Amino acid sequence: MPRPSKRKAASSADVDLSVSPAPKKSRTKQIDKVGHLFDTYANKSIDLIDPAGIESLCSDLGVDHTDIKILMLAWKMKSEKQGYFSKDEWRRGLKCLGVDTLPKLKKAVLGLDKEVMKSGYFEDFYNFAFQYCLTEDMQRSVDIETICELLNIVLGPQFPTQVNLLVEYLQIQSDYRAVNLDQWSSFYRFFKEVNFSDLGSYDSMLAWPVILDSFVEWLKERENKS
Structure with missing residues (x-):
């Protein structure tokens, strides 16, 4: 049997070296999976996940x-x-x-509330919740009805x-029809610092x-009347 030539051996080595970019291809495939998942819920005419798409996403995630x-x-995004x-x-x-599939996303979303509370990022999330409700250009305040709903959702559990x-x-x-960011931020600080059973500790x-x-x-x- 003839011996392999040196030229063939060198060619074999070149082939072995060519497999090194594989991790890059793997990363590209992961990105495509994320993009494909986006397309599942997106309104293709505007290339956005709109309210209908979010409602469909919520249904698949098992949350309201x-x-x-x-x-x-939304804060994570x-x-x-x-x-x-x-x-x-x-x-x-x-x-x-750190997710790229619906099952992974579902698991991550179901644990988000615990993660945010434990990570020390709650105050940042709390302020984001207010800013997320600013739906018009140059809007600086949020109406009282929406603020009440937001308080129940964001601070009600705590x-x-x-x-x-x-x-x-x-x-x-009847003095306020809307709340600005400074007032909204103060609500959280107020709840943390003021004892409602001893309002004398409140310093105006x-x-x-x-x-x-x-x-x-x-x-x-209210307390005096009762």
């Missing part, structure tokens, strides 16, 4: 479209327009979650009693918005 987990998913996910936002969110009282006050007061001289001064006065009057 009003569930805080969907708001957290850094979504800019309420009710819509762009392809770039979708890729960013799924990359952040501070049920406090949220119920604040929502009750916001619904009956500190940097609290006037809306909270009025809320505390309302709470005190």
Whole structure:
């Protein structure tokens, strides 16, 4: 049997070296899977996942479209327009979650609330929730009805009693028709720092918005009547 030539041996070595880019192909395939999943829910005429697509996604994920987990998913994507996910936002969110299939996404979404609370990112998410409700250009405040819904969704699980009282006050007061970001941010700090069983600890001289001064006065009057 003839011996292999040196030229053939060198050719064999070249073939062996050519397999090195395989990991890059694998990464490309993963990106395509994310894109294909986006296309499953996207409105192809606008190349966005619109409200109908999000509702379909929620159904497949087994969560209601009003569930805080969907708001957290929008936060992961850094979504800019309420009710819509762009392809770039979708890729960013799924990359952040480390998922590329619907079953993986479902598992990640179902654990989002625990992750956000434990990771120390809740305050960032809390402020995002407000900004996500700014649906018009140059809008700086959110109407009271929406704020009450948002309080129940975002802070209700942590501070049920406090949220119920604040929502009750916001619904009956007539001084404010909308809430800005500074007021919204102060609600969370207020719930963390002020003991509702001892309102004497509330110092109106500190940097609290006037809306909270009025809320505390309302709470005190309510307590005296009872």
